[in-house]
Amino acid sequence: MQRISLTQFLIEQQRAGRTTADLRLLIEVVARAVKAISVNVSKGALAGVLGEAGSDNVQGEAQKKLDVIANEILIQANEWGGHLAGMASEEVEDVRPIPREFPKGGYLLLFDPLDGSSNIDVNISVGTIFSVLRCPEGCTEPVEADFLQPGRDQVAAGYALYGPSTQLILTVGDGVHGFTLDREMGSFVYTHPFMTVPVDTQEFAINASNARFWEAPIQRYVSEMQEGKTGPRGRDFNMRWVASMVADVHRILTRGGVFMYPLDEKCRAQGGKLRLMYEANPMAMIVEQAGGAASTGRERILDLVPTRLHQRVPVILGSRNEVERAARYHTEA
Numbered sequence: 001m002q003r004i005s006l007t008q009f010l011i012e013q014q015r016a017g018r019t020t021a022d023l024r025l026l027i028e029v030v031a032r033a034v035k036a037i038s039v040n041v042s043k044g045a046l047a048g049v050l051g052e053a054g055s056d057n058v059q060g061e062a063q064k065k066l067d068v069i070a071n072e073i074l075i076q077a078n079e080w081g082g083h084l085a086g087m088a089s090e091e092v093e094d095v096r097p098i099p100r101e102f103p104k105g106g107y108l109l110l111f112d113p114l115d116g117s118s119n120i121d122v123n124i125s126v127g128t129i130f131s132v133l134r135c136p137e138g139c140t141e142p143v144e145a146d147f148l149q150p151g152r153d154q155v156a157a158g159y160a161l162y163g164p165s166t167q168l169i170l171t172v173g174d175g176v177h178g179f180t181l182d183r184e185m186g187s188f189v190y191t192h193p194f195m196t197v198p199v200d201t202q203e204f205a206i207n208a209s210n211a212r213f214w215e216a217p218i219q220r221y222v223s224e225m226q227e228g229k230t231g232p233r234g235r236d237f238n239m240r241w242v243a244s245m246v247a248d249v250h251r252i253l254t255r256g257g258v259f260m261y262p263l264d265e266k267c268r269a270q271g272g273k274l275r276l277m278y279e280a281n282p283m284a285m286i287v288e289q290a291g292g293a294a295s296t297g298r299e300r301i302l303d304l305v306p307t308r309l310h311q312r313v314p315v316i317l318g319s320r321n322e323v324e325r326a327a328r329y330h331t332e333a
């Protein structure tokens with residue numbers, strides 16, 4: 001069987017006019033950084049990377065050592081590459097323009113360096129999520145406003161899943177493609193062409209410990225699924241919750257499902273739990289490109305016009321018919 005590498009895949013995309021040379025090289029740099037993060041994640045206690053870093057991030061959350069390590073790896077790998085004007089990270093308060101001494105490019109890179117931090121110390125899958133935007137005209141020293149573009153303007157989005165195998169999932173706006181890291185060869189191999197999310201599903205993902213804080217439409221939607229065969233849906237549903245968005249979304253890309261972190265009374269004041277620019281937008285682009293849907297319950301995620309870099313939003317994404325049903329319950333309420 002002929003093995004196609006990520007590099008070959010990206011060259012093909014460039015030849016077909018779906019990426020620029022700069023975007024191709026940018027993605028290759030991200031993939032190299034992801035390999036380095038994967039090495040650190042997989043060494044775990046042997047490399048002393050588990051546990052707390054002893055600091056808080058901009059979100060006021062305690063940082064794990066791996067949050068800090070993954071953030072540093074992504075920043076260092078990308079800042080001298082010449083393809084970017086600036087970066088923004090979930091772990092860093094302000095945007096980070098490319099330093100003067102390095103060449104600059106026309107893209108902006110945003111990332112959640114380590115997603116699912118609460119799973120690091122218990123050896124459960126974690127990930128990295130990234131999003132690429134064009135730097136607006138004339139933006140050489142980007143400021144926050146340059147990053148505040150709706151998700152529909154992303155030119156690429158992807159995530160890495162550090163699970164039993166390390167996978168890189170990518171879209172440049174022409175479907176969703178999956179690559180598996182061959183650890184011996186050190187390269188990503190094209191293993192999952194055109195991943196799709198089935199329109200219907202029998203599986204949902206939500207942190208049910210928040211049930212008492214949910215709004216009425218989500219209470220209705222989830223309890224109808226829990227009622228199973230004898231309820232209004234007339235069939236049984238299964239439930240899964242990894243608490244690493246990357247792992248939960250990857251399951252949905254693989255076999256369908258609906259993932260929800262809705263607005264609730266606990267997170268209402270901050271607008272939601274998940275971050276728009278680093279989590280919701282890239283995952284929404286991937287899921288839509290795979291034939292699924294992504295909504296806040298009230299509107300399409302990719303149409304939201306961001307107001308803040310670290311903005312949080314409610315997220316309902318996955319199999320299209322289920323996301324539409326959950327959104328309809330919001331409208332009816």
Ligand SMILES: O=P(O)(O)OC[C@H]1O[C@](O)(COP(=O)(O)O)[C@@H](O)[C@@H]1O
Pocket residue numbers: 090112114115116117118207243244245246261
């Ligand atoms: O612990 P909870 O409330 O179930 O939240 C889990 C969610 O929080 C997140 O861990 C947030 O990601 P970070 O680890 O990047 O902060 C998501 O990956 C996940 O879906």
Ligand SMILES: [Mg+2]
Pocket residue numbers: 112114115116245279
């Ligand atoms: Mg995250």
Ligand SMILES: [Mg+2]
Pocket residue numbers: 067090112113114115116117
């Ligand atoms: Mg994170």
